[in-house]
Amino acid sequence: xxxxxxxxxxxxxxxxxxxxxxxxxxxxxxxxxxxxxxxxxxxxxxxxxxxxxxxxxxxxxxxxxxxxxxxxxxxxxxxxxxxxxxxxxxxxxxxxxxxxxxxxxxxxxxxxxxxxxxxxxxxxxxxxxxxxxxxxxxxxxxxxxxxxxxxxxxxxxxxxxxxxxxxxxxxxxxxxxxxxxxxxxxxxxxxxxxxxxxxxxxxxxxxxxxxxxxxxxxxxxxxxxxxxxxxxxxxxxxxxxxxxxxxxxxxxxxxxxxxxxxxxxxxxxxxxxxxx
Amino acid sequence: xxxxxxxxxxxxxxxxxxxxxxxxxxxxxxxxxxxxxxxxxxxxxxxxxxxxxxxxxxxxxxxxxxxxxxxxxxxxxxxxxxxxxxxxxxxxxxxxxxxxxxxxxxxxxxxxxxxxxxxxxxxxxxxxxxxxxxxxxxxxxxxxxxxxxxxxxxxxxxxxxxxxxxxxxxxxxxxxxxxxxxxxxxxxxxxxxxxxxxxxxxxxxxxxxxxxxxxxxxxxxxxxxxxxxxxxxxxxxxxxxxxxxxxxxxxxxxxxxxxxxxxxxxxxxxxxxxxxxxxxxxxxxxxxxxxxxxxxxxxxxxxxxxxxxxxxxxx
Numbered sequence: 001x002x003x004x005x006x007x008x009x010x011x012x013x014x015x016x017x018x019x020x021x022x023x024x025x026x027x028x029x030x031x032x033x034x035x036x037x038x039x040x041x042x043x044x045x046x047x048x049x050x051x052x053x054x055x056x057x058x059x060x061x062x063x064x065x066x067x068x069x070x071x072x073x074x075x076x077x078x079x080x081x082x083x084x085x086x087x088x089x090x091x092x093x094x095x096x097x098x099x100x101x102x103x104x105x106x107x108x109x110x111x112x113x114x115x116x117x118x119x120x121x122x123x124x125x126x127x128x129x130x131x132x133x134x135x136x137x138x139x140x141x142x143x144x145x146x147x148x149x150x151x152x153x154x155x156x157x158x159x160x161x162x163x164x165x166x167x168x169x170x171x172x173x174x175x176x177x178x179x180x181x182x183x184x185x186x187x188x189x190x191x192x193x194x195x196x197x198x199x200x201x202x203x204x205x206x207x208x209x210x211x212x213x214x215x216x217x218x219x220x221x222x223x224x225x226x227x228x229x230x231x232x233x234x235x236x237x238x239x240x241x242x243x244x245x246x247x248x249x250x251x252x253x254x255x256x257x258x259x260x261x262x263x264x265x266x267x268x269x270x271x272x273x274x275x276x
Numbered sequence: 277x278x279x280x281x282x283x284x285x286x287x288x289x290x291x292x293x294x295x296x297x298x299x300x301x302x303x304x305x306x307x308x309x310x311x312x313x314x315x316x317x318x319x320x321x322x323x324x325x326x327x328x329x330x331x332x333x334x335x336x337x338x339x340x341x342x343x344x345x346x347x348x349x350x351x352x353x354x355x356x357x358x359x360x361x362x363x364x365x366x367x368x369x370x371x372x373x374x375x376x377x378x379x380x381x382x383x384x385x386x387x388x389x390x391x392x393x394x395x396x397x398x399x400x401x402x403x404x405x406x407x408x409x410x411x412x413x414x415x416x417x418x419x420x421x422x423x424x425x426x427x428x429x430x431x432x433x434x435x436x437x438x439x440x441x442x443x444x445x446x447x448x449x450x451x452x453x454x455x456x457x458x459x460x461x462x463x464x465x466x467x468x469x470x471x472x473x474x475x476x477x478x479x480x481x482x483x484x485x486x487x488x489x490x491x492x493x494x495x496x497x498x499x500x501x502x503x504x505x506x507x508x509x510x511x512x513x514x515x516x517x518x519x520x521x522x523x524x525x526x527x528x529x530x531x532x533x534x535x536x537x538x539x540x541x542x543x544x545x546x547x548x549x550x551x552x553x554x555x556x557x558x559x560x561x562x563x564x565x566x567x568x569x570x571x572x573x574x575x576x577x578x579x580x581x582x583x584x585x586x587x588x589x590x591x
Contacts, residue, residue: 057349104376111347112376115367121337122372125344128329132305132350152368155337162332 001045003211004273009079010040010211011270014239015263016075016085022259024091026100030237030249032072034175034209035142038232039076041214042140051082054108060137061126063110065119066144066173067101068251073109074098082108117150119143120170124159127168127227142171146178148189154199160227161200168227169218170201173208175236177247196229208232240265281453284421286442287316287385293428294353295320298327301432305329305345305352309338315355315385339365339382343372346379351432357391358384358400358441362407373437374412381431382439387417388479388529389562390444392570396561400441405534407439408507414438414460415507417478422451423504426458434460441478443529445567448482450502461508469497472585473517473550476527477503477536483571484527486578491585498585503536511543518548525553525585527576532556553588555581 001009013036021027043049048060064073071091078085083106090096097105101114111122123141130137147153160168172192180186189195193203202224206213217230236250237243240262243252254262298304298320307329312318321328329345331338335356342352354361361384362369373380384403391398407415414436418424424442431438450466457464466481467488476484481502488498501517503510517524524544526537537554544550557574564570571577575584 061348111343112371115371118340118368118372121340121368122344122347124337125341125346126348127344128341129345129348129350132326133348152336152340155331155334156340159331159334159337159341 003215004276006040006044006211008270008273009044010037011239011266011273013040013072013075013079015266016079017071018240018254018259018262018266020071020075020088020091022254024093025253026092027071027253028068028251029253030177030243030246031066031069031144031251033238033240033243034234034236035066035069035173036072036076037209037211037214037238038142038171038173039072041211041218043076043080045215046218047140048137051080051108054082057133058135058137061110061123061139063113063119063122063126063139063141064102065113065116065141066147067113070100070102073102077108116144116147117152120153120160121156123168123170124156124163124165127160127165128163130167131163131165138167138169140169140171142173144178145172145174145176145183145189145192146186148172148192149187157196157199157201164225165227166222166225169230170227171230171232173234174231175234177236177245177250179247179250181247193231200226201229202226203229203231205231205233208234209238239269281449283446283448285316285444285446286418286421286424287444289421289424290383290428290442291316291320293425294432295323297432298324301351302327303349303351304432305350307331307338307342307352307354309333309335309356311356311385314357315383317355335360335364336368339368339380340372342380343368343376343378347376351379353381353383355383355385357398358387358403359391359398362400362403362439366406369407369413369439370410374410377412378437379435380437384439384441386444387441388443389557389567389570392562392567393564395564399562401529401531401557401562403441404506404530404536408539412437413507416505417441418504419478419481419502420447420450422449422453422455423458423502426456427504429456430458430460443479447479450481450485461505461510463504463510463513464502465499466502467498467500469499471496471498472589473499473501473521473524474527474581474585475501475503475524475536475540477506478529480527480529480576483576483578484581487581487585490578490582494586496586496589506536506539509539509543514540514543515547518544518550521550523553523588524550525581525588526555527581528556529576530556531559533559553584555584
């Protein structure tokens, strides 16, 4: 799919997530918006996975370690045809399976996440299994940058380097904000690039809200015999001006006027793309 | 009992059973966290390098990687000291294994008070309480080599997450050598008597059987039950026992808080009149000594169990 089409998809997902959170009055808004471009690139261009091949041994695996951005994942999967969008009508409601973090009760979701620091180790296990079975599939793990403070991430990073898992791609949604403020003020994990490099990873740093950058990095062959980290510099709340780079939008729900204003901004961006 | 047959450690039995099984179950994978020697799995790993993964001293990652492998259709058996596996890694067990329903078998080695003189860091006297409280996780503790073998043969083919606690030392034989029965949620009655019911599991089963023999010399006939399946629990049998007996004595190598006795108490309180005495480790860091010395100090040796039974019957 070409870059413009993917950008349009990303805007469609942003609109859907904005509406979902506004309707349900819950969600991790800023975190969703920062990684929607990454999810779009993965599900509409990069991942060797379809709703029909999902879960098969040879199919690519995507694990969302930053589980709180589940609304972005739900709307991406719905748009990609994993389940009907109407399934989300009861999002976060009574007895729903579509809860506030990913669960593998839902078609398209591999593992239950939500507690941070688990996804990379799960990815190491899946990637090791692929090596054992001599499969060419790839495993992608999306993490947050605040999440990098979890010690379990570094146990997994060490194991991935140790086992030369060149079939594993970690992506850090590096929006530099977490619930209490900037990641450097809460717990400085910089330099992430040099830390992963020291743990035996091949690191690529990109603009994680730029579709061209994303496609280049996600498609780039790995000839290093190392696991690859894509350090995706993003903007938290990307796409809605008053939400961008604001830590307090981590899980804030828009008011009616904010909802309408945000929707207008997204529509304007879509129209601009149509006119390109 | 099969005293004429040489006793074995649970580790020896597990290694032999998995070494045999891997020949026909190529998806079987053993994971260790610098614990291959402690787990007695060195020969398996030497003989089956393609079916072995070392995670280093990183117990959280040990469990998470195993869950990833299981998600990718492998059958991982994870070995780490029970103290670390059920506390250091407990959130990984809860989320990556039990909640995600990955087919991971967690083998807590050197469980209970096995590392008696190494101190509280290495004791796992709360592991059953912790693991039993996690939904989707089966919990077992076998008593001797034959029951361990039967349990392993079940685990190899089961698709459900499970935690198994085994001890470090050679296990006295409680079952006949051809014992091959293991059914989840099924306890075994090893001895029948009408005066008192003794219930145990794991390494305290043997002294409990010995206690029954001591009691018999004093004219007291005891029923002895091996619970083995701590979760699911044999509630049907426990209902019956609680109605049949006036007195039940539970014996466990575990804290008296939320262990085997506490589970039995829940059943009795809901359904029957029997009184229950719970023998186990008190709510304090355990003393140092050999495992036998420590058992005797806390009243978990055969003589102490028998005395407690007699006192309770006089009650």
